[in-house]
Amino acid sequence: MPRPAAITSRTRRNSTNSPSVTEKFTQKLRYLETLVTLVNARDFSSTTTNTDSPPKPSDSLPFGSRPALPQLRTIRGHLIQREPDSGTNIDPEGGIWLSDKSDAELGGIPENEDDPSLWLSVLVAAKQKQGRGGVLAVWEAVKRRKSWRDVTSEEAKSLWGIILENVLHDEDRLKDVVLFAERLLHANSAQWPLLYLTTVSYCLRKGQYRRALQWHMRLMPNFDPGQEAFCALLREFVATSDPDMQQILQALYLTAIHRGLYNEIIPLLYESGLSQECAGWRHAFIHHDDLPPPNIESQPYLRFLARYYPTITLELEEQIVIGLNSKAYWDAQDDSLWEVIHDTHGDESEPPGRQQSDKLGARWFASSWVPLDFAIHAVHALGVHHIGPLSLQSIALREPTAKGVLARIEQLRAVNIGIGHSAYAWVLKRFAENNEDELLAELLRTDIHPDVFDDPAMLASIRDKAFDEGDWKTHRLLLSVQPAMVEDSVDSTSNILLHHLVDEGRFKQGLALLDEMRTMDIGVHASTIQHICASLLDPLPWNPKTTTLNQEAFSTAIAFLTRLTLLQKPLHSRYWQKVLFGLGKFGRFDVLEDISLGILDTHRHLCNSNAGLLPVHPLDAPPLGVESSAKDVFVPTDLPISHEQHPMRRIFDNPALHAAIVRWGFKAGGLRCLDPAGDFPADTEAAGGGSSLARGVRLLAVLNDRGIPFRTSVVQEEVVKCLARAYLAQTNGAPRVHAGLPPLNSIRELFNKAAGRRLLPDVAELQDLMMEARGKQRRGQ
Structure with missing residues (x-):
């Protein structure tokens, strides 16, 4: 045995x-x-x-x-x-x-x-x-x-x-x-x-919230897991919109001794698209004087808060975090350091925005006696818009992780400092984005000069020599560099080609290339988007004439706008509004309906399938209220559409657009009605299809179901104007009811049903309103 x-x-x-x-x-x-x-x-x-x-x-x-x-x-x-x-x-x-x-x-x-x-x-x-x-x-x-x-x-x-x-x-x-x-x-x-962590996490995972709190109270005094482990426990479960989970996690925090968690919880929730949960945690942190230190971890959320909820009073520490990227803040920190910077780099004879010596910048960023945050903002204040690979290397060497390096690159971009287009910079950024800590560390500490990465022949020679000598670390690094460099080449080539196709008017090929780039996850550069907007969208007229050329231009614009939206690129709301007004002018109401609902449905799909942050065009975002050089604006996917600054409301919540939609819908459905030979039954398609006079009202009601406010007074006024023009004609200077139209009571019921509410009053009052509107029309009001 x-x-x-x-x-x-x-x-x-x-x-x-x-x-x-x-x-x-x-x-x-x-x-x-x-x-x-x-x-x-x-x-x-x-x-x-x-x-x-x-x-x-x-x-x-x-x-x-x-x-x-x-x-x-x-x-x-x-x-x-x-x-x-x-x-x-x-x-x-x-x-x-x-x-x-x-x-x-x-x-x-x-x-x-x-x-x-x-x-x-x-x-x-x-x-x-x-x-x-x-x-x-x-x-x-x-x-x-x-x-x-x-x-x-x-x-x-x-x-x-x-x-x-x-x-x-x-x-x-x-x-x-x-x-x-x-x-x-x-x-x-x-x-x-692991007695505390195993027990409490088991209860939380099973939804046993009361039990989790009871065991937390029992175990925390003797089996406290420590600040780091407790923070990890909260972070594991906090990224959820479940109110019961949020309540119990906050209870664990409130009854524990660990503090300093503001920057651990708030950024995680915000990046997960849970800004509503951020509000509850922020209140708990403030109540316990657990406020953020002066670094940029919580800055994105606080800037969002300052933009979209300006009536909320921020704590002093939070205001400092918001203003970290402003020169005024760094001026106030240490004037003597500013003097050193100007003495070292300043030359008033040179124009602003000059490119400083990369070697000098590298020494500056590598100086341990200068805080890295200060060094970055000091260089920005001197007008430097680009840094070379040596400076980038010095900055990255002061961060222990790929995540930290990526945050520094983002910080540079936020203050309008680019990292250049060198192969070294591209590879470094790609390793950081992919969280390749080991490869990134090898890249930063290799003896190979950053400039060598721009010489493929030299790089291949070094790789082969490393193989012959058995230097496997160098050989592995250079093998890993190749895919990133090829990716950079494909990325750049695709964007350059897209530029040329747009310039040459080869729009079908350009659209096919955009589809291919989306399939292959190739990024569309900001400069490419600007070029498309300047070439195709900005020239669109607000009040176009119905010509074949204009209609083709609008069709092309719609195709590019749709693809850029699917790529989650921030587009100014005015472009979509131009498209909607153009379609209405052309009488293409069917397409206008499809485009309107498609915009909202696509946005909802992006929010549901990719919870987190969505980019917003800076001109569609409310002002920040503090000095900032950051160009990109993001909003969490849980921003309610009821918020007046919601990106979708920036497109659709426009009284002039609502009135125009009512008018276009009335016109689209009224052609048959005004034909004397036509038959116009009283119950004509109140749901919004076919020849219904209420198509525009029905569309606005559907948009309202998706969160766009239904402006009753605006819609009613425009409906009355349309009815007055259709029902009241002029005979010897006196208005009379147009013959051949359905009874006014049937029309009233049609519009009220389409609106899903009591839009029009009783017939007698409606007639008075129509007479008044007709009189204003005669007087040119």
Whole structure:
């Protein structure tokens, strides 16, 4: 019969090093053999069908010798022997080995034996045979030992972790474990590993919020996981819109001692598109004086708050964070440093925006005595708009992670400082974007000069030489650089080609290229978007004449606008408004309906499928109120469309557009109505299709269902004007009702049904309004 034993890789390596290690290994093996022998012997005495007697363990082993071991296998990273055979049973209810319910089975293990590798072997074997019941049985034996001290080794962590995982579902057993952990802590100063985190995270994951808070209150005083681990716990669960989860997480924060979490929670929520949850956490942080330090981590959210909710009063610390990118802030920090900068770099004879020496800039950014934030803003204040690869390298070397490097590149871009178009800069940025910490570190510390990356032949020569000399680190780096450089080439070539296609009027090919770039995830440069807007969108007239040339220009504009919207590129709302007005002028109301609903549905799809941040054109965003050179504006996807500055409302919430839509819809549906030979039933397609006079009103009602306000007074006034023109004609200077039109009461019901509300008053009052409107029309008002 195989004899179960646990052998960690550490023990096996050490067993050949010294006699003492070997003896310790042999002793552990004897304990396991004794335990299994006792279990099998008792099982044999209580079972008549089992005739195989277990092998008797050797009384002694020669020095350095090892018994024959059965086949080994890996469990949870440990080398474990085959588990006991079917004759080894565990009572899951009693928590002890079967037989006479006594402690005789533990006689082979001394009372002070607390070797975690030994117990882990028993625990794994019991779990394999009896599942949770086996684990609980071993736990009953374990908790009777009072000399446990090892809680930090890998074996100990596995041991306690398996036990804890199997009692989390049972409140009474969990209390039993916690009592044992508390005794272990007080008696031996040994803290059960991950007790707090495992317990509370289990409750949160299961939606047991009240239980999570109760165990938080019980465990936090003695088993506090520390600031970093507690913060990680909150970050793991906080990115959700579930109000119950948010409430319990804030309760955990409020009842814990850990602070300084503003910059850990607020940026994560904001980047996840959860600005509404940011508000609740911000209130909790402010209430406990947990405010952000002066760095840019929370700046995006605070700038959004200042733009879109200007009535909210910001704390002084938050105002400082918002103004970090302003020269005024850095002026106030240290005038003497500004003097040093001007003395070193200043030359009033040169025009602003000059490119400084890359070597000089590299030394400046590498100076440890100058804060990097200050160095960046100081260079910006001197009018520098671009830095070279050496300066970029110096900045990146002062950040320990790819995420930090990417934040610095974004900070440079925010103050209108570019990193240039060198191959080195592109590769560095790509490694940072892909979170390639190891490759990025190798790139920053390589002996290869950044300029060499712009010479493919030289780079290939260095790569081949590294291969011949066995310099695998350099060879690997240069192999990894190649895809990024090829990607840069494809990216640049695609954008240049798109420029040329637009210039040459080859719009079908340009649209096909845009589709291909979207499929291949090739970025469309900001300069390319500006070129498209300047060439195709800006020239569109607001009041176009109905010509073939104009209609083709608007069709082309719609095609490019649609693709750029799908690419989530920020486009000024006026472009879409131009398109809508143009379609209305051309009488293409069917297309206008499709475009209007398509814009809103696409935006909703982007918000639902890609929660986070969406770009907004700066001219569509409210002013920030503080000096800022940042060009890009983002809004979280949970910004309610009821907000008057919502990007969709910037397109559609326009009284002139609403009045025009009513007028265009009336005209589109009234052609047949005004034909004397036409038949106009009273219930004509109130839903908005076909020849209904109320098509425009119906479209506005559908837009209202999607969040665009329905301006009743504007719509009513325009409907009355349309009815007055249609129903009241002039005969000898006196108005009369136009013959051949349906009864006014039927028209009134048609419009009210289309609007989904009481839009028009009773017929008598409606006639008075029509007469008044007709009179104003005659007077030219």
